[in-house]
Amino acid sequence: MPIGTKSSLRDYLIKQLPSATAFINTDFKVVHASDQWIDTFNFSATEVFGSTIFDLFGSPNKSWRRILQSCFKGQPTEIDPSTYVDHNNDQIWIQWQNIPWYDENENVIGAIIQAEEVTQSVNNQLELEKLRTCHNSSDDHPTDAKTAEGEILLKTLIDNLPLNVFIKDLDSKKVLVNKSECEYLGVEHPEELLGKSDFDLYDREVAQISRDEDLQVMRSLTPILGRETANKKKDGKTTTFLTSKIPLIGEDGAVKGLVGISLDISDLKQKEEELRDLINVTSLQNKKLINFAHIISHNLRSHAANFAMLLDFFVNERDTVEKNRLTGMLIEASDNLLETLENLNEVVAINANTNLNKKPVYLTKTVAKVVQSLSAFLKTNNAKITNDISEDVQVNVIPAYLESILMNFITNGVKYKEPSRDPILKLSAIAENGNIVLSISDNGLGIDLKKYGDKLFGMYKTFHHHKDARGIGLYITKNQIEAMGGRVTAQSTVGKGTTFKIYFNGKN
């Protein structure tokens, strides 16, 4: 093509434009077009020139016409991408630029229309849009949303229950633990417990019991509900739980593991134990009281009976000498009653002073003191005392009671001596379970404990012919020992001797 004239040069340049570009006059007729334009829209060169833009692109588009008209007034406008079906019947996306076409005098003589194929970028955009829509729609999906919400609710619930909750797999390894369980086992994060079995966390014996329970639950598919279990951690700390284990069945109907729920009842358990101790102490005291009431009623009754009988005689007696004799007997009966009352009073006083004024004393010092005060009595009876108590042994006692107890056992040991030999008493002390045990052995008459064992420490029980035997000493001694929280036992062989063991309570 010759490029001689100005217009032919312009035509040539337009033809070579890399973009699909058309020049239309104000009648919308195509004046120039690039090859790219003709190619893009698959026009024939002959039909393009002289046809209106609306002829070429089908029915006149009102909004496009308006846009082009405003373009003729100097207003460039871009039109959003729209579709165009090309000769291959493929849908392509075109972005239109409408620019005013000026002549050398700056008069608008038409419009320059540039078409840019943007199919690829539109498709990308659409793809993205689609994805976003997809994503949004999944959020909006009603069941999915509910599941998520439900999960949060469940987790909040499980973590805030005042119960230890755990799920174990078939190997009894933890696959879920809640906050309480973590706190109980002293870890911060559940991850530290997951995959661990009871053998990793608890004392072996306890872990074995737990594993056996797990197997039972998973095999029988029968839950264990509210069973009291004692758990012992590796550090030896014991906790009592009320535990339920429920088999966990998977969607396929096969057992997957178990759900465990434990309630810590250690505090309750301890209170229960304290209560039981209290009941034991109370019932023991009650028994003592009944026993004492019995002693009182019996002893007072015998005196009352004597008074009644003697008075009956006295009233019916005419003989003065006999009357005087009866008066003497009445006085004796009265003295007996007073003595009994004094004894009973002493016992009441001992039991009322329980644990009062207890203080530590050196046992051997008190023994020496008592032996010293009995020296005349011991000498008269040729008695020998061996004190093997170590000097540093201390006992927590009411000092006056300790003296009275030692006095009673030592005088008894001498008083009930075997006539054929001189009395020998041996005192020794050992520590046993935090208590001090004082042993007092004699080589005296001994006593048949099979016969008298249950009466040995009873009131007004005497077992030997002895003018001074009143049957009150051992009863009072026993009361004094028990009032200080201790106890006393006896061993004896008739003809060989007796050993009393006094257990002093180590606690205050």
Added chain:
Amino acid sequence: MEKINSIYIVDDDPITVFGIRKILDNIVKCENIDAFGNGKLALESIIKALEEASEIPEVIFLDINMPIMDGWQFLQEFIKLPLKEKVRINIITSSIDSVDRENWEFYKTQTHHLVTFINKPLRSEELIKITKSA
């Protein structure tokens, strides 16, 4: 007045022994009334009498609470003795313990001797009824 050959009083309380003796003086004719401070002494005396084929008591007044050998222990040993004679044993006690009454009910069925149970204080009207051969 009832005539009895031998009576034992087994009681460690001298006032009771005195009282029983005094009442018996007025209600029976008996040459041999012996008192024992505990069951063991009384039992030994009966065994001795058996060995010597001398007099066995026809009536025994028996206290329960005594040292060395109490009333029940005495009774336990006594019913084992090979005695053909039927002896009357009157348990005299100030005890109102139901255990003592149960013991009495038990021993009654264990022997051919007559065992009675009477609570103190003693009255001569009551003693008359129980001071006779079984």
